[in-house]
Amino acid sequence: MNIVPHLHHSSEILSTKTSHFLEEFHVGKILKSCNAYKVRGFSVKDVFQVAFENAFSSKSFFQKEKEASASIPFAKDTFYRFMNSHSINWRRFTLQLASAVIQKIAPLTAEDRRNVLIVDDSLFSRARSTKVELLARVFDHAEGKHTKGFRMLTLGWSDGNSFLPLNHCLLSSTKRRNRIQEASRDVDARSNGGKQRKLAQTKAPTVVQELLKEAKAAEIPARYVLFDTWFCSPASMIQIKELGYDVVAMLKRTEKIHFQYQGRGQSAPAIFRAAKKRRGRSAYLFSVEVEARKDEKTIPVKLVFVRNRNKPQDYLILASTDVTLSEEEIIQTYGKRWNIEVFFKMCKTFLKLGKESRSISYDALTAHVSIVFARYMMLSLEQRRNVDKRSIGELFFLAYDELQDLRYIDALHLILKMLVDVIKQRTIFMEKELDDMLNSFLENLPILWHKCLKQCT
Structure with a gap:
């Protein structure tokens, strides 16, 4: 019998908050629609909630089960079977939950x-x-x-x-x-796990x-797709335009990479x-309008050359298939891509991405990533509701203006930061800048989330 109780008031508040989020967005129904259900025994939602709350404490599932078994009504085998299931479509779950939050x-x-x-990838190290x-x-x-791991390709909305x-x-x-x-030969290629493994090798x-x-297909409200240089080519622009x-x-x-300009194919540096x-x-x-061509398909593209004020010979090139946008609007729109860099930093530093699960099953790793993404959705929604007074009620919605979009000068500042890193031939984001933005994000969170996440670091 334990003399010192391990459960305290903040843990109860945490459980209440997460339960409210799961109830508000009907996570149990979403899991069932993604082929995550049980014929008998504990509900999948209860198992998911235990995994969902792990990041907000300094203890693993094994430690929580040992020290506070009363709060976890099922055995560890139930938890591991849930994480290793190859029948659950975790990608569909993430998309449906995000659609509900949007x-x-x-x-x-x-x-x-x-x-x-926004499309980008980040290292998932093992x-x-x-x-x-x-x-x-x-x-x-x-x-x-080079190291051992995966490329975590992520699609986000902003x-x-x-x-x-x-x-x-x-x-x-x-x-x-x-x-x-x-890949394991024991997994049926027709199952969701089998299809996910095939996609991973594409x-x-x-x-x-x-x-x-x-x-x-999910009708996510968005007009533009943003990505870095690794995917930008005439072929990809034409495919996305279609x-x-x-x-x-x-x-x-x-x-x-060549574009049609003044009647002949020329590269952007030329x-x-x-x-x-x-x-x-x-x-x-300056900016110019060119044509991107692949086989017999051609689309108009506007190229914007952004200067480096410190080194006139260095510049960045932004490309837009919407030629009606002004140069300032193109810079402002691309500046929103910075949000995904903050997202990666947040997940790896505070939400235990890549640290919480040491499983060797590809299904468990996919489930782990989806659960981490769900945690970020909850925090992002809490931060928005905490900052945006229009979310309080109808009277506030009518009385207050909407939050300002990313300003042009802020977007330009971020892009110039990227230019400095390109010159240095280093990663696309700077550590200090990310830390400042991440700390600002945390300061706007409710006190409970802020304390729980700080305790994990």
């Missing part, structure tokens, strides 16, 4: 707001593992070397204030020689197309060298 946020902003989808399913050698941009993760895929490698472990551009199609989205992306400074630049302290050097 429906709460969307009325708080005007219809003419440029909502965006450097000390050898037997994890589909474990591969991937390049770590922060360290500048309205300029709030960011929500929509979908994800832990990418392995398409090349057999780069894969350290193969090329990243193809996976991006699949994630965007699923977001389109899906019904416009692209605002950063173009790589290379002579290998256009830059030949063009007349703007004088004075303008934020951008």
